[in-house]
Amino acid sequence: MRKDAVHNRERLLRAARELFADRGLDVPLEEIARSAGVSIGTLYNRFPTRDALVEAVFADRAATVTELAERALAMDDAGEGFAAFLTGVCELQAADLGYNDLAARTVTVDGDRGFGLMGQILERARRSGHLRGDVTLTDMAFVVWGVAATVKATSKVAPGVWRRHLALALDGLRPAAARPLPVPPMSTEQTRAAMREC
Amino acid sequence: MRKDAVHNRERLLRAARELFADRGLDVPLEEIARSAGVSIGTLYNRFPTRDALVEAVFADRAATVTELAERALAMDDAGEGFAAFLTGVCELQAADLGYNDLAARTVTVDGDRGFGLMGQILERARRSGHLRGDVTLTDMAFVVWGVAATVKATSKVAPGVWRRHLALALDGLRPAAARPLPVPPMSTEQTRAAMREC
DNA sequence: CCATAACTTGAGGTTCTCCTCAACTTGAGA
DNA sequence: TCTCAAGTTGAGGAGAACCTCAAGTTATGG
Numbered sequence: 001m002r003k004d005a006v007h008n009r010e011r012l013l014r015a016a017r018e019l020f021a022d023r024g025l026d027v028p029l030e031e032i033a034r035s036a037g038v039s040i041g042t043l044y045n046r047f048p049t050r051d052a053l054v055e056a057v058f059a060d061r062a063a064t065v066t067e068l069a070e071r072a073l074a075m076d077d078a079g080e081g082f083a084a085f086l087t088g089v090c091e092l093q094a095a096d097l098g099y100n101d102l103a104a105r106t107v108t109v110d111g112d113r114g115f116g117l118m119g120q121i122l123e124r125a126r127r128s129g130h131l132r133g134d135v136t137l138t139d140m141a142f143v144v145w146g147v148a149a150t151v152k153a154t155s156k157v158a159p160g161v162w163r164r165h166l167a168l169a170l171d172g173l174r175p176a177a178a179r180p181l182p183v184p185p186m187s188t189e190q191t192r193a194a195m196r197e198c
Numbered sequence: 199m200r201k202d203a204v205h206n207r208e209r210l211l212r213a214a215r216e217l218f219a220d221r222g223l224d225v226p227l228e229e230i231a232r233s234a235g236v237s238i239g240t241l242y243n244r245f246p247t248r249d250a251l252v253e254a255v256f257a258d259r260a261a262t263v264t265e266l267a268e269r270a271l272a273m274d275d276a277g278e279g280f281a282a283f284l285t286g287v288c289e290l291q292a293a294d295l296g297y298n299d300l301a302a303r304t305v306t307v308d309g310d311r312g313f314g315l316m317g318q319i320l321e322r323a324r325r326s327g328h329l330r331g332d333v334t335l336t337d338m339a340f341v342v343w344g345v346a347a348t349v350k351a352t353s354k355v356a357p358g359v360w361r362r363h364l365a366l367a368l369d370g371l372r373p374a375a376a377r378p379l380p381v382p383p384m385s386t387e388q389t390r391a392a393m394r395e396c
Numbered sequence: 397c398c399a400t401a402a403c404t405t406g407a408g409g410t411t412c413t414c415c416t417c418a419a420c421t422t423g424a425g426a
Numbered sequence: 427t428c429t430c431a432a433g434t435t436g437a438g439g440a441g442a443a444c445c446t447c448a449a450g451t452t453a454t455g456g
Contacts (some may be wrong), residue, residue, distance in 0.1 A: 002423055002432055028413060039435045044415065104351070135366070142363040145351060146344030153302070153343060153392040154384070161388075163380045165340040168333070171377055172370025179369055182361045186352070190359075194351040200402055200453055226443060237405045242445065397456105404451070411444075421434070426427100 009046050011036040016057050020098025024152070025054060058102055065089060065107065069117035078121075079130025083170055085121050086140070090147045090166050097155060104148045105198040132178040138186040141194065143169050207244050209234040214255050218296025222350070223252060256300055263287060263305065267315035276319075277328025281368055283319050284338070288345045288364050295353060302346045303396040330376040336384040339392070341367050 001009075015036035019027045029050060033043040047053035065088075072085035089107060093100040118137060125131035143166070150165045171177065186194065199207075213234035217225040227248065231241040245251035263286075270283035287305060291298040316335060323329035341364070348363045369375065384392065 004423070005433060008434085029415090030413075040414090041416080041435055042433080045433070050414095104347070139362065139366065141351075142344065142348055142366060145347040146340065146363070146367075149302070149343040149347035150340055153339075153395050154388070157391040157395065158384050158388040160381045161384050164337065164383065165344070167377065167379050168337065168340060168370040169344075169367065170370070171375040172366040172368070174375040177369040177372040177375030179365065181365050183358045185362065186356050186359050190352070190356040193355040197351050197355065202453070203403060206404085227445090228443070238444090239405055239446080240403080243403070248444095399456090400452105400454095402451105402453075405447105405449085407447100409444105409446085412442085414440080414442100416439085417435105417437100419435085421432105422430100423432080424430100426429090 005046075008036070008038050008042055011038060012043055012046060012053070013057060016053055017098075020054070020057060021096040024097040025101040029053075054098070054102065058099060061092065061099060061102075064092065066117060069121060072121050073117065073124070077130075078124040078128040082121050082125035082131060085118070086143055086170065087166065089144065090151075090162060093144070093148055094151050094155065094159075094162050097152065100148050100151050100155075101198075103144055105195040107144050129175060131173055132175045134178065134181050135173055136185040138188065138191040139173075141186070141191055143173075145198075203244075206234070206236050206240055209236060210241055210244060210251070211255055214251055215296075218252075218255060219294040222295040223248075223299040227251075252296070252300065256297060259290065259297060259300075262290065264315060267319060270319050271315065271322070275328075276322040276326040280319050280323035280329060283316070284341055284368065285364065287342065288349075288360060291342070291346055292349050292353065292357075292360050295350065298346050298349050298353075299396075301342055303393040305342050327373060329371055330373045332376065332379050333371055334383040336386065336389040339384070339389055341371075343396075 012032065016027075016032045019032055019035060029043055030040050032053075033040045036043075043053075047056065068085055068088040072081035072088075075081035075084060089103065093103050118140065122131060122135075122137060122140075126133055146169060147162050147166055150162045154161050210230065214225075214230045217230055217233060227241055228238050230251075231238045234241070241251075245254065266283055266286040270279035270286075273279035273282060287301065291301050316338065320329060320333075320335060320338075324331055344367060345360050345364055348360045352359050
């Protein structure tokens with residue numbers, strides 16, 4: 001790849017990163033190009049689809065989430081680990097409206113590694129009595145969707161309140177207050193399909 | 199108003215009701231007109247803005263919610279009343295993707311009556327020990343936003359699971375599992391502003 | 397049955413975003 | 427320095443949704 005091409009690619013990624021973070025994933029591509037000081041044609045040269053751009057911008061996130069998961073598993077207290085993991089993911093969401101949009105359709109079932117690790121975090125928390133026995137991996141989608149909605153509504157107006165929403169959600173996942181759940185959890189397939197709807 | 203005008207108005211409302219329910223509030227107006235068997239011009243004659251149409255379609259909902267609230271207050275068990283009220287609101291959301299969109303920006307602070315009644319429901323549940331002491335009226339927005347997000351994602355793919363999300367949320371509102379909340383609640387003004395963002 | 401106010405119609409202007417491609421420019425290897 | 431593959435450009439076509447308004451149609455009171 002030519003030097004100027006590399007340069008432009010970087011400018012595009014920088015611009016996209018910034019605009020996505022501030023306004024979510026549906027910023028007009030032309031605006032990204034303009035903000036990068038590059039023509040719309042160049043943007044399409046480097047990133048043939050919006051998804052390609054989004055993927056490039058958030059390429060690092062999967063690793064970040066995996067790292068969060070590993071750190072959570074390394075913690076002594078399984079309950080704290082569980083909370084820390086979800087808090088970490090939500091912090092990523094709150095810090096970037098683009099990732100907030102993205103999380104709702106990827107995080108919980110992301111690839112295989114992340115999914116597996118998250119299963120372990122849950123299992124460990126459950127075993128040690130910090131997590132109610134009747135919640136499953138797919139229920140974590142509720143937390144992500146819920147916080148995503150709150151972040152979207154409040155990020156400009158009450159930037160920290162999502163923590164309150166998350167805290168309430170976490171309290172609902174503890175055994176102490178558990179009441180029987182009224183319907184069975186989503187299957188993995190249903191969860192995947194639901195995320196496609198976002 | 200002329201007889202045919204009344205008739206067309208009704209056809210428009212019927213069509214809008216159906217399309218909103220099925221696909222949410224952002225159905226193209228032209229599609230509503232077409233589905234009502236009427237021209238786009240007529241639609242604009244009757245409803246100069248989208249909001250006017252939305253308001254007409256969901257005019258009854260405010261009363262329904264008030265009625266839900268009154269019924270909740272009439273229940274013997276304050277905790278059950280509280281749960282029944284939120285469940286009722288969420289049932290309205292799940293039954294109609296249009297109202298699901300709308301609820302996120304009106305329900306909690308709707309007018310004055312609904313707001314006041316909801317405050318009473320909360321207060322009563324708190325007094326009787328069924329609701330943790332540190333949640334406020336504005337926190338109810340989290341429940342509505344959260345369930346709205348889940349409904350939107352799952353309604354076509356796992357129609358009942360929102361009940362599971364709601365059950366977990368309600369458990370988080372009980373005193374049993376309460377841990378100190380990390381940040382203060384939204385002010386009424388912040389809540390109102392956040393709803394405008396939807 | 398007539399006059400007319402009320403109503404309906406839909407083509408078309410506007411705006412927005414997406415995406416393409418023919419013409420031009422430039423970096424870098426020979 | 428020269429050549430040309432690699433890269434850039436931006437006007438403009440396509441499509442979706444919004445909204446208007448001049449021309450035509452129809453209900454209704456007299």
